Amino acid sequence: MKSSRGNSILNFFCGNENVYEQNYFKRFSKETKRGYAVEIVIPCDDIEGLHEKIQQKYKNQIVEPLIKRFNKLDFRMIDPFGFYLRFVERYDWVNGRDKQGNSLKK
Numbered sequence: 001m002k003s004s005r006g007n008s009i010l011n012f013f014c015g016n017e018n019v020y021e022q023n024y025f026k027r028f029s030k031e032t033k034r035g036y037a038v039e040i041v042i043p044c045d046d047i048e049g050l051h052e053k054i055q056q057k058y059k060n061q062i063v064e065p066l067i068k069r070f071n072k073l074d075f076r077m078i079d080p081f082g083f084y085l086r087f088v089e090r091y092d093w094v095n096g097r098d099k100q101g102n103s104l105k106k
Contacts, residue, residue, distance in 0.1 A: 006045075008042065019034075033082035034081040034082050034083065035078070035079065035081055035082035035083030035084060036082065038083055038084065039084045039085075039086060040083055040084070040085050040086070041086045041088060042085060042086065042087050042088070043088055043089070043090040043091070044087050044088065044089065044090060045090055047066070047073050047074070047075075047087060047088070047089050048066065048073070050087060051066045051075050051087070054075075054077065054087075058077065061077045061078050061079070061080075062075060062076070062077045063076050063077060063078055063084075064076035064077075072088050072089040072091060073088070073089045074086055074087060074088035074089065075087055
């Protein structure tokens with residue numbers, strides 16, 4: 001399964017039973033949630049517009065509403081495979097935080 005937005009692409013290994021035959025993934029029980037213990041952070045332009053579109057189609061998969069956290073808007077959802085996705089306003093991740101993860105811009 002592949003999903004894209006702008007120049008960013010997420011590609012998940014299969015969307016069917018073939019995943020259980022792949023060398024690494026077949027080590028796990030079929031009942032293991034595929035996205036367990038994974039958070040994917042996706043920086044976005046026009047996060048409010050994206051949130052509106054996602055809310056129209058996937059409202060029940062949004063697990064954290066669009067709110068301001070650490071001075072940036074973000075929201076969180078679970079995708080159909082169980083991955084925890086965090087959409088956040090785009091900013092300079094490298095130069096925008098100190099070593100403790102706090103925003104340098106107040």
